[in-house]
Amino acid sequence: MEQTTKLPESVKYDLTFAREIYSLENGSYIKQCMQCGMCAISCATRDIMDYSPRRLFNLIKLGKKDEVLKSNTFWYCTSCCTCKARCPRGIPLVDVMHDLKRYAIKNGYVDYPQAAFCKAFWAEVAGRGKVFEGGVTARFYLIRGLDEVLKAMEMKDIGINMLKRGRLPMFPPKKIKGMGNLKKIIRKAQEIQRKEEAR
Amino acid sequence: MKYSFYPGCSMEATAQANLVSIKAVASALDLQLEEIHDWNCCGATVASGVVGDFTQQVMTGRNLAIAEPKGQDVVVGCSSCYLSLAVTNKRFREDEHFRALANEALAEGGYKYNGTLRVRQFLEVVINDVGFEKIAKKVKRPLKGLKVAGYVGCQTVRAIPYEFDDPEYPVLMDRLTEALGATATPFPMKARCCGSSNAIADTKIVLDSALKIFESASQGGAQLMVTPCPMCQLNLDAYQQLVNKVHGTSYNMPILFFTQLMAIAFDLPPDAWALKYNIVPPGAALASFGVG
Amino acid sequence: MEKKIAVYICTGCGIGDALDIDALSKVASKEFKANICKTDAFLCGKSGIDLIKQDIDGEGVNTVVVAGCSSRVNTDVFNFGPDKIVERVNLREQVIWCHPGEDEDTQMLAEDYLRMSLAKLKNLNLPEPFIGENLSSTVLVVGGGFTGLTAALESARAGYKTVLVEKEAELGGYVGKMYKQVPMKPPFTDLEENSIPALIKAVEDAGVKVYTSAVIAKTAGGPGMFDVTINQNGTDVEERVGSIVLATGAKPYEPEKLGHLGFGQYKNVITQLMFEEMVAAGKMDANKVAFIQCAGSRDQEHLPYCSAACCIESIKQALYVKEKNPEANVYVYYKDIRSNGQYEHFYKKAQQAGVIFIKGDITDISESDGQLTIEADDHTMGTKSVADEFDLVVLANGMVPTAALGETVEEAPAEDEAAAASDEPKVTVAPIIKSNLLNLEYRQGPELPALKYGFPDSHYICFPYETRRTGIYAAGVVRAPMDMLSAAEDATGAALKAIQCIESTLKGEAVHPRSGDMSFPEFNMNRCTQCKRCTEECPFGAINEDEKANPLPNPTRCRRCGTCMGACPERIISFKNYSVPMIGNMVKAIEVPEEADEKPRILIFACENDAIPALDMAGINRLQYNPWVRIIPVRCLGSLNLVWINDAMAKGFDGVLLMGCKHGDDYQCHFMKGSELAEIRLSKISETLNRLGLESERVRATTVNIMDYDKIPAMLDEFAAELEEFGPNPMKDFQ
Secondary structure (H helix, E strand, O other), rough: OOOHOOOOOEEEOOOOHHHHOOOOHHHHHHHHHHHHOOOHHHOOHHHHHHOOOHHHHHHHHOOOHHHHHHOOOOHOOOOOHHHHHHHHOOOOOHHHHHHHHHHOOOOOOOOOOOOHHHHHHHHHHHOOOOOOOOHHHHHHHHHHHHHHHHHHHOOOOHHHHHHOOOOOOHHHHHOOOOOHHHHHHHHHHHHHHHHHOOO | EEEEEEEHHHHHHOHHHHHHHHHHHHOOOOEEEEEEOOOOOOOOOOHHHHHHHHHHHHHHHHHHHHHHHHOEHHHHEHHHHHHHHHHHHHHHHHOOHHHHHHHHHHHHHHHOOOOOOOOHHHHHHHHHHHHHHHHHHHHHOOOOOOOOOOOOOOOHOOOOOOOOOOOOOOOOHHHHHHHOOEOOOOHHHOOOOOOOHHHHHHHHHHHHHHHHHHHHHHOOOOOOOEEEOOOHHHHHHHHHHHHHHHHHOOOOEEEEHHHHHHHHOOOOEEEEEOOHHOOOHHHHHHHHHHHO | OOOOOOEEOOOOOOOHHHHHHHHHHHHHHHHOOOOOEEEEEOOOOOOHHHHHHHHHHHHOOOOOEEEOOOOOOOOOOOOOOOOOEEEEEEEEEHHHHOOOOOOOHHHHHHHHHHHHHHHHHHHOOOOOOOOOOOOOOOOEEEEOOOHHHHHHHHHEEEEEOOEEEEEOOOOHHHHHOOOOEEOOOOOOOOEEEOHHHHHHHHHHOOOOOOOOOEEEEEEEOOOOOEEEEEEOOOOOEEEEOEEEEEEOEEEOOOHHHHHOOOOOOOEEEEHHHHHHHHHHOOOOOOEEEEEOOOOOOOOOOOOOOOOOOHHHHHHHHHHHHHHHHOOOOOEEEEOOOOOOOOOHHHHHHHHHOOOEEEEEEEEEEEEEEOEEEEEEEEEOOEEEEEEEEEEEEOOOOOEEEEOOOOOOOOOOOOHHHHHHOOOOOOOOOOEEOOOOOOOOOOOOOOOOOOOOOOOOOEEOOOOOOOOOOOOOOOOHHHHOOOOOOHHHHHHEEEEHHHHHHHHHHOOOOOOOOOOOOOOOOOHHHHOOOOOOOHHOOOOOOOEEEEEOOOEOOOOOOOOOOOOOHHHOOOOOOOOOOOOOOOOOHHHHHHOOOOOOHHOOOEEEEEEEOOOOHHEEEEEEEEOOOOOEEEEEEEOHHHHHHHHHHHHHHOEEEEEEEEEEEOOOOOOOOOOOOOHHHHHHHHHHHHHHHHHOOOHHHHHHEEEHHHHHHHHHHHHHHHHHHHHHOEEEEEEEEHH
16 A cells, blocks of 8 residues: 555554454453553563564554464463463453464464464364373374474483373273263354354 | 362373372372263363363363262362363353353253352362361371472462462462471472473473473472472473473472372372372482382 | 749650659759659659649649650640640650660750750740631632532532632533543443533532622632632622632643644644534544544643643543444554543543554644544554544643633842842742732732642642642642542542631631641731841741831731741741740750860751651661750741851850751642741851851751651761861850
8 A cells, every 4th residue: 555655664553353353252352451561571481472462462453464363472372371360451361362373273374383282182172072192292293294293203202201101191091971962062162152253 | 078079181191190199198188089970171271272262161161060960169180170170160150141151052962050169279178178287287207308399380379360379479389398397498480380281382482481490499499399280290390301401401300299299298108109100200309208 | 924834754665764864853943943843654644644634733833844755746645725835855756765875965965855845935935826807717619610619519518608709601611511521430431421510500509609700800818818809790799708719720722732733734633622512512423533642741842741631531532432333443642541540440441442542652644635644653562653534633632720821920029139139049939820810919929829830739749739828729620630530539628628727717726737726926016127038938928018018917828837937037026836035045055065075066956847757756766866966846947047056056066957858849848948948048147157267067958858767867977977077166165
C-alpha cells in the first residue's frame, strides 16, 4: 500500500486478525493487557523468546499475523505459571499461550519442534487415553524426521541411563477401558468448543 | 483417612520412584489412597496446545466424575497432573457456564461431574492432614546434618496461587525436610522453572534452566535436592550429566522425591526408598545415615 | 492573674535513676522560689494526677509545671482546665533518653530546661479568646457545578445555612453538559446517568439559598464575619457568612492553541467538550474515532501539568462509541493512562470492550475527504504507526483552573527604595491572579494566592482544601486537576473544613493548624513605626492596613504562627502565651559556663511542627547527641525575632542553630513561609555579628523534617565541631 511504501517502518492496524485471536477460548483476555511488562520480567525463558508476552499481545493488537504466528514466544512458554500468578490484570497468560499454539498448528505454523511434541503427545492421549513417554518420543522423531533423530543420538547416554535405571519401560501401558467413551467425549468437547469460539 | 488417588502417566514409567515412595509413606502415615478406577491422562500442559483448554479440561473432568461418587478428596502426586486437575476442578466449581458445557460433553460417555470434590497435592495432604509434629514423631532415622535444597518447582504452588503456600517463595517443603531432621538450605531458585516438557523438543532450554537451579542449590550448600514433581525430578536427574558436559560443570546432585526422603527418615524397608531409579546416585550424601 | 506555681518532677521512665532529683528540686524551690515542688514516681498515673489536683484545690495552685515527658504526649492527662497554665519540661525525650544518665552534663541540661520553663512563666498569661461580633454560621459556596453542588448539599445536610452562588443562569457547570458520567460506585465499570439534575434537586430540597447569574463583587471581613457582596443580574445583595468554599471549577484548555493536532484545520478534529455535546444531542454517528490524550497537558509548551481527569473522560467517551456500535473502531493515543484509584476497573472495562490503547506520540494528523489519518511513534513497540479513515479525532484538551484566568497582580514596589536597591534576599511572593472570583478586600491582593500553575492550593500533602486565606477552602478542579470521584471527596472535605472554621471561630479558637489555640496577636500601637513588615510578611493576609499604614489585625483570619511577631523590629506584637520577652527570658535563664570550664553552649530554636517531633523521636530511638545544646521550641521559625539571637550571643552562646522546615517549591512549612523568612532575617544579622567581632557562621539555619531524626546527632556534632574551630564566644566573660 502507498502508506507503507512511504513509511516502511510503520505498521497499520488490521483488526481482523486481532479479532480472530480474541475469539479463541482465552483470547479476549489479551485485550486487557496494559503493557506493564510484569510477564516479561517474570518469564523463565524470556531471553530466548522473539517477543515477550506483552509485546506479542501488542503485535496481536496491531494485527501482525505473520510475526505473531512465526514467533517462538508461545512455543517457548514452559507453563511455569509465574506470569499468570503475577499478572496485575489477571490475564491467564499460560492459557492464552495454549490457544496460540493451537491456532498456529491449525494454521500450519508448525516449524518449531515443540509443535511436533504437542502433536505427538496428543496422538498418544487420543489413541490410548494415557501417555507412554516412549511413544511420545518415537512419534516426535517420526514427525521431525531423520535430522532430529541424529541429534537425538547425541543424547543416547541419557536414554541408556534411564533404561538401566528401569525408567523406560519397553511396552506401553494398556489402553484405558473407557477409551471408546473418552473418544466420544473428546469429539463432543471439540464440537462444543468450535461452537463457543464462533459465537 | 481415605482419599481418591490419581497417579498420572509418569508414575508408570519415568517416575516409578514417586509412586513406590508415595504408597509406602502414605501407608506409614495411615493415609489410604484408593486409585481412581480406569483414570485417563489429564493432558498435562501439552494437550491444550493441540485441542484447547476446554477439551483438555473435559478430559480431565472424566477422572473427577469417576471419583465423585466416593466423595473423597482427590490426591495427586504429580505436579503437572495437579495443575490440570486443580484448575479444572476450580472451573467446574466456579464457572457455571463451563460446567454446563463440559457436562454436555461428558454425557457422551455417560459421566457427569458436579464439582463437589477437593483436589489436593500429596505434599499438601502430608503437611495439613498429618502435620509436622506427627511426621517428626515417625522419624526413626533423623537426617541430622543433611543439607537439603527443597525444589518445589513451579506448578505445585502456582496452579492455584496461595492455595497452600506462597507461589513466589514457598516454604512448606523446607519445614517438612526440617521435620525429618535435615537442614533446609537457602535456595532462591526453589520455584524456578526447570524447562518442563522441552527436554525432548528443545533440550537446550532444560539444560540452561537446570544449570541455574544447580548453581543456586549448591551455593546454598545443598547435598541433595528433593522435589514433589516428576518432571523436575526427571529433568534435573537424567539431564544432569549433559548439563555438566555442555556447561563444563561437575554437579553431582542427587534428586529425590520428597517422599523418598521421608521413606528413608521413617526407616521404611529399602524397597520403599526406591533409590534404584535414581540416575545420580545419592549414596555419598546419605552414606552417613546408613543408606546406600 | 497572680501565679501560684507548683513544680512536679516525675521520677518515672528512668528519670529518677538518671538525674539528681534533689538538685533539680532546688532549682525550682531555691533559685526560682516556686510555691510548691514535689516529686512522684508515676506522675501521669492516678496518684500523680491526684497529687496535682489536691494542690490545685487545697493550695490554690494555678500554674502547673510538669517536668517529665515531652509535651507531645499525655496532653489530655495533664489538662487541668482552661483556667490553669500547664508548662511541660521535657526531661525524658530530650534529656535522659538521648544523654547518659548520672552525668554532670546531663544534669546541667535538665536543670537548664527547668530554669527555662520557669523563666518563661514570668511573661506568660492565660490567653483570652477573641470572639468577633455578630458571627455568622452560614457557609458560602462559590460555583454551582458538580463540586459546588456537592459541597452545598453536604453543608446544608450537616445543618448549616448555606448560600450558593453561580455565575451562569443554570446550575450544573461542566458536568451538567455531559451525556453520561464516569462511574461513581462499585464496580466502577459502568457508565452512569448524569447526576446533576438529581443533585440540583437535592440542593433545592435541602434549603440551600441559590443565586444564579450572580458573581461575587466583594468579599470583606474574615472567618465568622465575611461580608460578601453578591451581584445578581446587576443588583447587589449583601450576605454575611462564616466561611467560604471556592468551587469555581476549571475551563478546557483553549483548543485554538492545538493547531499541531489539527484543531481549526480539520473540522472533524474536536474537543472533549464538543464530543460530549455532540453525543448528548444525538448527533454522533462516527464509527472510527481516535482520542488523543495529553492534548496540551504535560506539555511544556502548553500546560505543564497532568489534567488528571482526561484519561477517564476519554475512556468514557470511547465507551459511548462502543455503546452505540460495538463493532466501531476506537483508538486512544496516550502518554500514560492515568486512571487513578478505582478507575483502573473502568480502564480495564474499555479494554475488554475492544478499545485499542496506543502508547505513543502523535507525529502527524492529515485529512483527505473528511477522513483523518494519524501517524504516531508507538513507544511500546518502538515503531511508527499509521491509522487512517477516522471519522472523528477527539482532543483531550485538559483543564485550566478558573483561578488562573486573569492578570497577575503586580507586586507592590517596596516603600524603602534603599532596601529595594540592595541585593538582600527577598521572600518569594506567591502570585495572585486577578481572576475575579472572590474580589477580596485584603491588603495582600484580591484573590487566593496560587501554589502552582494558578491553582490556589496551599499545602497539597498535609492540608488539602486549605488555602492561604483562613476560612476560604478550595475544592474540586479549581484546587487541583482531578476526576469526579476525587471532586466529590474534595467537596465533602472542604464543606467539613468550612464548618470546622465556623465552629472554631465561634469559640475564638484557631482553626488550623494550631487547632484550639486561643491566643492571638496583640499590637502595642503606641510604638508602631508603620514599617508594614507585619502586613507584608503575614502569609495569610490576616493584617490589613489603614491609609497611614497602621496595621489593622483581623484575629479570625490569624493562624497564630507568630510570623508578625518575628517580623516586627519594634517588638510590639505579642501573644498572651508567646512573646519576644518570654523567649528572651528563656535564653537568659540558661547558665552559660565560663570559658575556662570548656563547656560550650549551643542554642537551638526548633520548629514545633517538625523539628521538635524529630528531636523527640531521636530520644525515643535512644540516639545520643551533643550535651552542649539547649533547645527552645518555637511555633514557627517565622516567629523568630532577631533580638533573641542578640541575646544569645551576648549571653556567651558559642552558636545558634535554627531548625525549621524545608522551603522552596516543595516547602514543608506549616505556615508557608516561616523558615524562609527566618533565613532571610538571619542574613541581615550577619553584619551585626561581624561588628561585634563574631563570626557570622556561628548562627545558621538548617532544615529538619520529622523523618530526619536519625540524622540529628551527626547534624549537631558537625555544627559543634565547626564552632570549636572558631573558639569560644569572646562575649562569655563579659556577661
